[in-house]
Amino acid sequence: MTRKIKxxxxxxxxxxxxxxxxxxxEEKLVITRELLRLKVDVIEAGFPIxxxxxxxxxxxxxxxxxxxxxxxxxxxxxxxxIDVAADALKYAKRPRIHTGLGVSPSHLRDKLRITEEECxxxxxxxxxxxxxxxxxxxxxxEDAGRSDxxxxxxxxxxxxxxxxxxxxxxxxxxxxxxxxxxxxxxxLRDNVDGIExxxxxxxxxxxLGMATALALSGVVNGATQxxxxxxxxxxxxxxxxxxxxxxxxxxxxxxxxxxxDIDSREFVKASKLVSSITGMNxxxxxxxxxxxxxxxxxxxxxxxxxxERSTYEIIDPADVGAGASQIVLTARxxxxxxxHRLEELGFAFDEERLxxxxxxxxxxxxxxxxxxDEDLESLVNEQDRTADALxxxxxxxxxxxxxxxxxxxxxxxxxxxxxxxxxDFGTGPIDAAFKAIDKIVQVKSDLSEFAVMAVTRGIDALGxxxxxxxxxxxxxxxGRGADGDIIVSAAKAYLNALNRLLSNSR
Ligand code: KIV
Ligand code: ZN
Numbered sequence: 098m099t100r101k102i103k104x105x106x107x108x109x110x111x112x113x114x115x116x117x118x119x120x121x122x123e124e125k126l127v128i129t130r131e132l133l134r135l136k137v138d139v140i141e142a143g144f145p146i147x148x149x150x151x152x153x154x155x156x157x158x159x160x161x162x163x164x165x166x167x168x169x170x171x172x173x174x175x176x177x178x179i180d181v182a183a184d185a186l187k188y189a190k191r192p193r194i195h196t197g198l199g200v201s202p203s204h205l206r207d208k209l210r211i212t213e214e215e216c217x218x219x220x221x222x223x224x225x226x227x228x229x230x231x232x233x234x235x236x237x238x239e240d241a242g243r244s245d246x247x248x249x250x251x252x253x254x255x256x257x258x259x260x261x262x263x264x265x266x267x268x269x270x271x272x273x274x275x276x277x278x279x280x281x282x283x284x285l286r287d288n289v290d291g292i293e294x295x296x297x298x299x300x301x302x303x304x305l306g307m308a309t310a311l312a313l314s315g316v317v318n319g320a321t322q323x324x325x326x327x328x329x330x331x332x333x334x335x336x337x338x339x340x341x342x343x344x345x346x347x348x349x350x351x352x353x354x355x356x357x358d359i360d361s362r363e364f365v366k367a368s369k370l371v372s373s374i375t376g377m378n379x380x381x382x383x384x385x386x387x388x389x390x391x392x393x394x395x396x397x398x399x400x401x402x403x404x405e406r407s408t409y410e411i412i413d414p415a416d417v418g419a420g421a422s423q424i425v426l427t428a429r430x431x432x433x434x435x436x437h438r439l440e441e442l443g444f445a446f447d448e449e450r451l452x453x454x455x456x457x458x459x460x461x462x463x464x465x466x467x468x469x470d471e472d473l474e475s476l477v478n479e480q481d482r483t484a485d486a487l488x489x490x491x492x493x494x495x496x497x498x499x500x501x502x503x504x505x506x507x508x509x510x511x512x513x514x515x516x517x518x519x520x521d522f523g524t525g526p527i528d529a530a531f532k533a534i535d536k537i538v539q540v541k542s543d544l545s546e547f548a549v550m551a552v553t554r555g556i557d558a559l560g561x562x563x564x565x566x567x568x569x570x571x572x573x574x575x576g577r578g579a580d581g582d583i584i585v586s587a588a589k590a591y592l593n594a595l596n597r598l599l600s601n602s603r
Contacts, residue, residue, distance in 0.1 A: 099353075101357070103139060105298060106135075107324050109143055115330050115332065117375075118376070131370050134360065134363050139166060142169065152181065167233065170185055174223035179194060179196060192231045193234070198219055198220070198239060199240050200241055202243075204240045217251060238253060238267070241268065242273040242281070242301075243270065249266075253285055264285075264289075266282060266297065267299075271334060273301075278314050278315060298324055313342065323337060325338060325342055326339060327367050330371065338384070339364075340385040340386050343357050348411060348412070385417055390419065391412075393409060399433065403424070403434065406422055424438060432451065432455055436451055442470055461476060461559075465559075483593075486592070490585070492506070492516075493506070493588050495584055497526040505529035506518060507520075507521075509592070534592060540595060542574075542594075544591075546563070548562065558581075560580065564577075565594070566595070574598045
């Protein structure tokens with residue numbers, strides 16, 4: 098059995114410190130329920146002295162969580178902070194006070210303005226003071242990542258001797274290199290007496306984009322708890338992302354001699370929830386939970402994934418609640434990807450028809466960033482509509498605007514391949530195009546209905562037009578047409594209805 102690594106979630110505390118990410122109590126309770134579904138070991142619920150709202154959140158979260166997880170409240174190494182945190186944690190079944198102070202030369206000299214000896218005294222005092230209220234006291238050595246190794250040993254020794262149950266070694270500024278941070282943890286492990294009886298926690302920031310690597314390096318060197326947030330939310334560049342560190346441990350459990358108890362199938366749901374509550378969007382290429390994390394766009398990758406998913410995916414998307422791998426159809430997609438998607442949509446075509454569709458698909462994909470299922474269905478339908486048509490649209494050019502007279506030049510190809518081109522004008526570009534079509538087709542009908550709708554999302558969506566025309570004998574014919582340009586869609590739809598009328602009257 099590998100070592101259990103406890104997951105300490107600080108989305109509601111450090112995560113909330115992201116500029117613009119503040120949450121109200123009700124929102125924090127919603128996130129807490131999700132953290133419980135994820136099965137986190139510790140929930141850092143807030144910093145009670147900081148505001149009445151934070152106090153209330155910690156109190157309500159304590160009630161909600163019961164004995165399902167440890168509920169932790171942050172304090173500075175100040176008695177009043179600790180008194181208020183203890184009060185907020187009053188209803189917690191498994192309360193923890195998280196107290197501490199800065200230990201780096203910069204924090205001692207420029208922020209706290211205390212000596213090293215004073216820092217040691219305050220360490221002993223804050224841990225002992227918190228111990229009056231709760232058994233479980235976590236001590237944080239802020240900015241440990243930039244501290245002197247031997248001074249850090251003295252501080253952590255003092256915290257352990259004073260009764261800390263967890264010692265938190267933060268790389269507060271995200272300054273360290275992963276291997277150096279790992280050596281620091283190993284140094285503490287080898288030089289602090291009794292450290293084997295407490296949890297060593299790592300709390301890393303992402304200022305150099307290495308928060309996950311730093312946390313893992315801590316785990317390799319003896320850390321038994323990782324502090325992290327959903328989506329890597331947190332002060333400045335954020336904290337270690339829970340989904341990243343947990344999945345890295347899952348992938349490399351044997352090597353790291355580590356496992357967590359997290360239910361990773363909740364990750365995508367948790368990510369969406371936190372992003373919708375905080376308004377902090379997740380970048381599409383974010384590891385594990387980004388919209389593109391399991392999307393394959395290049396033809397070579399698509400071909401590999403369709404043959405065997407693991408050629409380009411190290412994680413099964415279902416394991417993180419991401420549904421299935423996505424084959425994104427773009428201009429770089431190959432024949433195999435198009436065929437696969439068409440089959441998924443229930444279409445089975447011979448190679449000749451597939452070639453025709455692939456050519457039409459590439460033409461569309463050059464105009465649109467992404468070709469969706471609905472676009473493909475339209476493409477197939479459009480080809481079906483024109484397969485036996487008497488007339489097909491060969492060209493269309495319109496000019497319109499204010500104060501121009503709308504005119505359209507339309508070229509129609511008949512079954513023999515001859516193209517007739519005429520020009521007409523109308524009340525608008527569609528009217529002008531329809532009149533030009535009438536001039537060539539020369540059949541009498543009344544347009545009784547015209548409707549346009551976007552087939553897919555986005556500004557580059559295909560527009561599908563439906564028209565209804567009534568022939569001289571009262572028979573109604575429906576026509577449909579789809580294109581990225583709705584005037585072209587309209588002309589195709591009108592022509593589709595006229596073709597039906599013509600074949601009916603033969
Ligand atoms: O980054 C940090 O050092 C912190 C401490 C308060 C744990 O968030
Ligand atoms: Zn932090």
